[in-house]
Amino acid sequence: MNEQSPLIPTLPQGTPPEDLVPIGAPGGLDAAINPLGAELWFLRDRDGGHLLWNGNPDIWSGRAPILFPIVGRLRDDSYRHDGHVYRLPRHGFARHARFTPGAHDDHHALFRLEDNAETRAAYPFAFALTISYAITGNTLTIGAEVANRGDTPMPFSFGFHPALRWPLPQGGLRAAHHILFDRPEAPDIARLDSNGLLARSEPSPLEGQELRLRDALFEQDALIFPEVNSHAFTYTSPGGPAIRLQTENLPDLGIWTKPDADFICIEPWQGHADADDFSGDIFQKPGVIVLPPGEVWKASMSLTHERSA
Template sequence: MSSDILSISGTGLSAEIHPLGAELWALRDADGRDLLWNGNAAFWTGRAPILFPIVGTVAGDTYRVGGASYALPRHGFARRRPFSLVTTQADGVTLRLTSDDATRAVYPFDFVLDLSFKIDGARLDVAANLTNTGDGPLPASFGYHPAFRWPLPYGAARADHAITFDVDEMAPIFRPDREGLLVSAERPSQLGARVLQLDDAAFTDGALVFTSLAGASLSFGAGNGPKLKISYPDTPHLGLWSVPGAPFVCVEPWQGYADPAGFTGEIWDKPGIVRLAPGARRRWRMGVELVGSEDAGDS
């Protein structure tokens, strides 16, 4: 497996990307400290899966289009599919997933999905470019699902970490029910207008789902120490998730989200679905920047 992993680096970060699912496999600072979760099965085997062509769960793991029904697992199939290598350089790489008979059996549309990773200094930029290569319209959602170390490796306690949004996020928050479908939720007591003070209680009932974002970035870290600034200029939705007691927190920029409880429409009517005309292209970007790293002490 390790021989398949692609490595890129810059002056402030290095990264590894696995062709299976075009998954970010490791992210390290200039001193080699891990910023990304390692997939320990004791908590969760994922690291940073790509979510496509749906985000979250469709009711009964089945969606409808054109009078037919198709089965799709939670978060779609891209994370389980091998991507081919398009380009590679010391500081960047692009991988591609193309529709084939296996994808058409569960998602009857033609597409090309490119994932590009590039490091510039202490910033990793990821871009997903989806192209409709078919003759008809294409319905799609897309999401990032990176899990970051909690605590970050700079000496602060886990309880001192927080997520701070760039603007007040006051829209209603949703939670998944037992079937993974979204229901409205009380605003967590740990979440003010801008700051979520992280603790296990925030995730006892599962993910926090923001279906209407006001801003386009947030920071994750503790006190005045180094933090990760995560930007998501193209995604209008966001999930925050962890497992109580786990040493990671997922910050998930999304285009789309799980079916609301009671949804029975076709995929075209599913909240968050985009409709791409033949030949059209859609891009979703995510940036992860290590800020304040000059203050990092020995971990």
């Protein structure tokens, strides 16, 4: 990828990292991934429209962070295990860790993070986290594999956090955008308190299976759908393009933005933030997967860009 590539727009975050890994499909999507966090940094449609948030640090510096080994915030930013107290920041450490690039061709790229002395100080488990990216036509598929390399069970959560442009390129008015859920959902959602912990439930803002996006929804942080029924979601506007997001093995969902920001995060998760009264061992944390020694857990998310009719 060179400095003249139209994949890299002029945006307020400054010069992109030199080690971005590009992939793409002729006549389809183009993408670039940053080995720092194995994070998707650019996603462009066939007409050159940028589908992903630009990471403006004055608003929110994320783009599509990988959440591991926790999702959300721990109570007091800490957890207990085997008589010890460990500290982890919100969403874990993977988003700030440098992954090792693996196999890479025009359409695929692989990134791997393994435990080391720094990770074991906060998370005393032997793991390997592999993130894969593949583009076929107008679909980007992101896969995750978590391997337990140790000899004891390993607790963890995992999540994707893509920030899509709101409004979409050629999508018309921001206020016209909405998300369609593929299935009916529960009548209530979960909400966070001022400390980022699950604190209460409230009636769902869904109208049938449609969420009409408006800034007022996010004045009290994210909308959280625990154990969501839908595994596919269509983000679109009337007569505009759409992004269809499909998930596998990720039963929880968060939707978030900052009011008046030009992005909407549609976040499939395995796990979520602590409840405000939770202080137990990490193995008892709701939403945590306990992976036996030697086993591998897999999940995926795909983003398909559908052009306007």
